[in-house]
Amino acid sequence: MTASANGPRPDHDLQQAVLNELDWTPEVDASHIGVAAMSGAVTLTGEVPTYSALLAARKAALRVRGVTALADELTVHYLGGPVTDTDIAEAALSALRANAVVPEGAVTLEVRNHAITLTGNVDWNYEREAAAHAVEHLRGVRSVQNLITLKGRASAFDTKTRVKNAIARQAALDADRIVVAVDGTEVTLTGRVASWNERRAAGKAAWSSPHVSAVHNQLDVRPE
Numbered sequence: 001m002t003a004s005a006n007g008p009r010p011d012h013d014l015q016q017a018v019l020n021e022l023d024w025t026p027e028v029d030a031s032h033i034g035v036a037a038m039s040g041a042v043t044l045t046g047e048v049p050t051y052s053a054l055l056a057a058r059k060a061a062l063r064v065r066g067v068t069a070l071a072d073e074l075t076v077h078y079l080g081g082p083v084t085d086t087d088i089a090e091a092a093l094s095a096l097r098a099n100a101v102v103p104e105g106a107v108t109l110e111v112r113n114h115a116i117t118l119t120g121n122v123d124w125n126y127e128r129e130a131a132a133h134a135v136e137h138l139r140g141v142r143s144v145q146n147l148i149t150l151k152g153r154a155s156a157f158d159t160k161t162r163v164k165n166a167i168a169r170q171a172a173l174d175a176d177r178i179v180v181a182v183d184g185t186e187v188t189l190t191g192r193v194a195s196w197n198e199r200r201a202a203g204k205a206a207w208s209s210p211h212v213s214a215v216h217n218q219l220d221v222r223p224e
Contacts, residue, residue: 008039008066008223009040009065009066009223011038011039012037013066014037014040014042014064014066014067015035015036015037015042017064017065017066018035018037018042018060018061018064018067019035021060021061021063021064022035022057022060022061025056025057025060027052027053027056028048028053028056028057028060029049029053032046032048033045033046033048033057033074034046035061040066040067040068040069040223041069041070041071042061042064042067042069042071043070043071043073044057044061044071044073044074045073045074046075047074047075047076048074048075048076048077049076049077049078049079049080050078050139050141051076051137051141051142051143051144052136052137053076054072054074054076055136058070058072058074062196062197063196063197065195065223066223067195067196067221068220068221068222068223069221070196076141076143078140078142080140083139083140085111085112085114086111087139088111088114088138088139088140089109089110089111091135091138091139092109092111092116092134092135092141093109095134095135095138096109096131096134096135099130099131099134101126101127101130102122102127102130102131102134103122103123103127106120106121106122106127107119107120107122107131108120109135113142114140114141114142114143115142115144115145116141116143116145117144117145117147118131118135118144118145118146118147118148119147119148120148120149121148121149121150122149122150122151123150123151124150125150125207125208125215126207128146128148128149129146131146132144132146132148150213150214151213152185152213153185153211153213155184155185155211159182159185159209159211159212160180160181160182162209162211163180163187163206163209163212164178166205166206166208166209167180167206169205170202170205172197172201173198173201173202173205174193174194177191177192177193178190178191178192178193178202178219179191185211185212185213185214186212186213186214186215186216187206187209187212187214187215187216188216189202189203189216189217189218190218190219191220192219192221192222193219193220193221193222194221194224195221195223196221198219199217199219199221202217202219203215203217
């Protein structure tokens, strides 16, 4: 079976493309990762030595043209010396304090079984993401759950227009295929994009509004 230039990739081709991208990613040891593909949905299985390697594998798979859904069944099997939850908590606190983007004292963390949970309240989504990035590469971490929320903000009558204009400014996006709905300070994106990178770019554009407290990214990924 073959596919047209604009059609879906055959399962075997997509599987091999993901394997090649994993092998091309320096942070990932692809020899311990299995890949299955079916109608655009990709499943990753196996073990990785760090949480950062898991994230790198996930991002690598989503970069591949033709991937419309990803099931991440990877597990972190840490191979280093003993690391306790206390060790991780101390390192995570230091990492948050050292990060100039994360507001001092705004984030609280809990560590249980090498899994970090972040809570707190910040002004911007980029601060929320920076907190997670600060701790996800720490030695011994197996997962990071980001429950940080944004502070309440006033709604604006033109939020929908501002968000649509922000999306339209993105060169990689076809704004005509993206529908923006606003309910108070919450934005919902629906419609269609050609890749996960485009989906992420649209969400990031929406998050940048000073009148948005939550973004529900429901865009479908459907390659051309």
